[in-house]
Amino acid sequence: MNGRGTAVAARRVTWDELPGPVRREVEAVLGPVAAARPLPAGSSPLTAVLETPAGTVCVEGAPLDDGARAAAFEARAHAAARTTGIAPRMRGRWAVGGWHVLAHDHAPGRTADLSPGSPDLPLVAALLDQASLRTGPDALPLLADRLGAGPGGARWLAGEWLLHTALAPGALLVDGRRAWLPDWSNAARGPAWCDVADAVLCLIDAGHTPAAALDWAAHLPVWSHIRPDTLTAWTHARRTAGHHEPPPGALDELLSHL
Numbered sequence: 001m002n003g004r005g006t007a008v009a010a011r012r013v014t015w016d017e018l019p020g021p022v023r024r025e026v027e028a029v030l031g032p033v034a035a036a037r038p039l040p041a042g043s044s045p046l047t048a049v050l051e052t053p054a055g056t057v058c059v060e061g062a063p064l065d066d067g068a069r070a071a072a073f074e075a076r077a078h079a080a081a082r083t084t085g086i087a088p089r090m091r092g093r094w095a096v097g098g099w100h101v102l103a104h105d106h107a108p109g110r111t112a113d114l115s116p117g118s119p120d121l122p123l124v125a126a127l128l129d130q131a132s133l134r135t136g137p138d139a140l141p142l143l144a145d146r147l148g149a150g151p152g153g154a155r156w157l158a159g160e161w162l163l164h165t166a167l168a169p170g171a172l173l174v175d176g177r178r179a180w181l182p183d184w185s186n187a188a189r190g191p192a193w194c195d196v197a198d199a200v201l202c203l204i205d206a207g208h209t210p211a212a213a214l215d216w217a218a219h220l221p222v223w224s225h226i227r228p229d230t231l232t233a234w235t236h237a238r239r240t241a242g243h244h245e246p247p248p249g250a251l252d253e254l255l256s257h258l
Contacts, residue, residue, distance in 0.1 A: 014038055015048045018061065021097035029092045030054045030103060044069060046099075049106050057091055061101040072185035073100050078139045079184040080104075082162050086131050087182050107182045109175030114206035120174050125220060127172070127179040128196055132222040136162035136189035143190030147237045156230045157237075159191035167198040169205055193226045197234055204250035210257035232258045 015023070015036035027033060031053030039047040039058070046061035062069035073093070080090040088105040095101075112120045143165060144157035164171075166186040173180040196217050203213035217223045235258065239251050 011045060012038070013046050013061075015046070015050065015059070018046065018099065018101075019097040022061070022094070022099050022101060025094050025096045026059065026092065026101060026103060027052075030057055046101070050103075054091065056106040057103050058088070058106045059101055059103045061099050064095060064098050064100055066100075070100055073102055075140060075187045076102060076184045078137045079162060079187040082134045082137065083131075083181075083184060086127055087180060087184060104182075107173050107175075107180050109173040109180060111170050112172035112174045112179055114169070114172075114203055114208075116206075116208055116212065120179065121216065123174055123177065123179040124172055124199065125216070127181060128199060129220055129222070131164070131181060131195060132161065132192040132220070134162040135160050136187065138189075140187050140189050143188040143194060146188055147240075156233060157190050157194075160189050161192035163188045163190050163192075164195050165190075165198070167195050167202065169202050172202075191225065192222045194234070196220055196223055197226070197231065201250040201254065204253050210254050213254075214257075228258060 015033065015038075023033070030050065033050045033052055035051040036048050039049060041047075044060040044062050045066075046059065048059050050057045050059055060073075062073070064070070077090070077093050080087075088107045091103040091105065093100075093102050112118075112124055114121065114124065140162070142157075143159075143163055146165075147157065164181055164184060164186070165188050166183070167181070171181065171183070173182065200210075200213045200217050203216060204210055208216070232255070235251060235255050239255075
């Protein structure tokens with residue numbers, strides 16, 4: 001609790017509980033809301049699915065004085081123009097009535113199965129291959145700064161590629177014959193292989209041996225740009241900085257293999 005709205009942000013609200021000016025601004029873009037249902041798994045104070053003339057849309061919101069959420073929404077807005085085809089399309093962004101609100105297409109599908117032999121693995125590989133080809137906007141932070149890398153780290157973390165940086169078990173969705181990577185709240189710029197390295201940790205956590213997970217990554221063109229000593233340095237940096245929650249056991253297994 002810090003006097004900056006954290007206590008307010010902790011309370012979950014429904015669409016109908018939002019201030020009238022907020023709902024009116026959103027409906028001015030999306031059309032009248034025919035039905036709204038909360039998403040209990042969402043991390044924002046407001047996370048709801050709306051049925052509108054524009055389609056099924058997910059809205060997320062937080063009070064304007066919730067600084068952490070404001071930064072996350074800002075990152076997602078900056079990344080939105082670069083994530084077409086790999087993340088749900090953003091429909092709008094508002095700051096009104098004391099609230100930040102984002103709207104994006106509702107991501108269909110289920111959590112990807114990353115276990116050995118899963119038919120989802122090629123879909124996830126194709127998704128990461130697409131994602132690795134996109135540069136990040138200048139407004140996003142550098143991953144080297146986030147990890148607190150020194151001059152040497154700044155060199156091996158150099159890059160201007162768009163990174164998700166929060167790829168963890170449960171973050172990937174599969175719908176039919178394709179995979180999606182939603183929620184770019186932790187987007188940053190850096191070397192394109194970093195998200196694939198996070199995927200290696202996810203595979204180890206799902207039951208792959210480190211050797212098998214690294215072999216899977218080696219089929220992605222972007223992985224050819226990483227050297228073994230760079231991967232070791234990245235793994236140590238991830239453990240030290242803890243910029244998001246990796247599977248700790250997977251980090252240990254990967255380090256013992258390298």
